[in-house]
Amino acid sequence: MEASETGNPPLDGQVALVSGGLGDIGRATALALHRAGARVAVSDLAPVRTGRRMSPEFHYTRVDVSDPEAVRDWVARVERDLGPPSLVVCNAGLVVPMGALETTQAVWERTLAVNLTGAFLLAQEAARRMVRRRRTGRIVFVGSWAGHVPHAQITAYSVAKAGLRMAMKCLAVELAPAGILVNEIAPGIVDAGLSGKLMARRRGLREKTRRKIPVQRLLEAEDVARGVVSLCQPENRHMTGSVVLMDGGLSLKGPI
Ligand SMILES: NC(=O)c1ccc[n+]([C@@H]2O[C@H](COP(=O)([O-])OP(=O)(O)OC[C@H]3O[C@@H](n4cnc5c(N)ncnc54)[C@H](O)[C@@H]3O)[C@@H](O)[C@H]2O)c1
Structure with missing residues (x-):
């Protein structure tokens, strides 16, 4: 990671x-932000003891992002322990493969609650604090190319990610005068995380998927992490309300 003019990260x-x-993407992002000099607080619905690797440098809190009180308490706790947050990555997500006609109300509501409402609640709570303290900052939503191209087999997820884009734009308009820039990174198919788990379910699916991507390459979680860090860089002073579509050309072709 490049040092700034002062020699500091x-x-x-x-x-x-x-x-x-x-x-997978959250952990890669936390590490990349840490390497760029940030003090990083992560949260997750999963308890840290599930065997997932966790670097001791990170401040961890168990949080369900769809619970407004838990989100408020988390941001307050981080502010108390590490200082006021100025970089926010709304990354928690889940997907349940289900076509539009099979989608149950429970799956619809949970998918929107986590991917859309949860991301909004976190951005809103962090932004309120930044505005109150007159601090500038950066908010990055981790969207998906599935929010840009209809995906009937994951309808609720596709709808949630499309909604996330508009939430991002509304926040970008409102927060621009306060110096808080809000953007979305929309990955295509990552060889890890949600799609990694889906591809692992069927033999040969990973390779078949890879061949359908115009650049013939699956994304790595680290590619997404680098994109997030670049949106957080202080030299990004003008880009807000934008989508970094990192899908290897997939959305040029329509759903796969
Ligand atoms: N993997 C991909 O191909 C891909 C593509 C495009 C976008 N994305 C997006 O990237 C983000 C990260 O996903 P990933 O692929 O790393 O999957 P992942 O399953 O490895 O990570 C998602 C994390 O979110 C957590 N989570 C789920 N529900 C939560 C809740 N209610 N509160 C707090 N945490 C919760 C999970 O425990 C998990 O650790 C998601 O927003 C996803 O939609 C992933």
């Missing part, structure tokens, strides 16, 4: 929040 002294930080 670019995000030196900043406090970052990463939801879903025990997942």
Whole structure:
């Protein structure tokens, strides 16, 4: 990671929040932010003792992002322990493969509660505190190319990620005068995390999927993490309300 003109790492002294930080993309992002100099707090629905690797540098709290009180308590706790957060990565997510006609109300509601409401609640709570303290900052939503192209086999997820994009844009408009830039990174198919688990279910699916991507390559969690860090860099002073679509050309072709 490049050092700034002062010789310090670019995000030196900043406090970052990463939801879903025990997942593949969340963990890679937390590590990349840490390497860039940020003090990183992660939260996850999963307890840290589930055997997932967790670096001791990270402040961890068990949080369900769909629970507003838990989100409020988490941000307050991080502020008390590490200082006021100025970087926020709304990353927690889940997907339940189900076509539009099979989707149950419970799956619909939980998918929207975590992927859309949970991300919004975290961004809102962190932004309220930044505005109150007159601090500038960066908010990054981890969306998905599935929010840009209809995916009938994961309808609720596709709808949640499309909604996330509009939430991001509304926040970007409202927060721009306060110097808080809000953007989305929309990965295509990552060889890890949610799609890694789906691809592992069927033999040969990973390779078949890879061949359908125009660049013929699956994303790595670290590719997404680098994208998040670049949106958080202090030299990004103008980009807000934007989507970094990192899908290897997939959305140019429609659903796979
Ligand atoms: N893997 C992909 O191909 C891919 C593609 C596009 C977008 N994404 C997005 O990347 C983000 C991270 O997903 P991933 O692929 O690393 O999957 P992952 O399953 O490895 O990580 C997701 C994490 O979110 C956590 N989580 C789930 N529900 C939660 C809740 N209610 N509160 C707090 N944490 C909760 C899980 O415990 C998990 O640790 C998600 O937003 C996902 O939609 C992933």
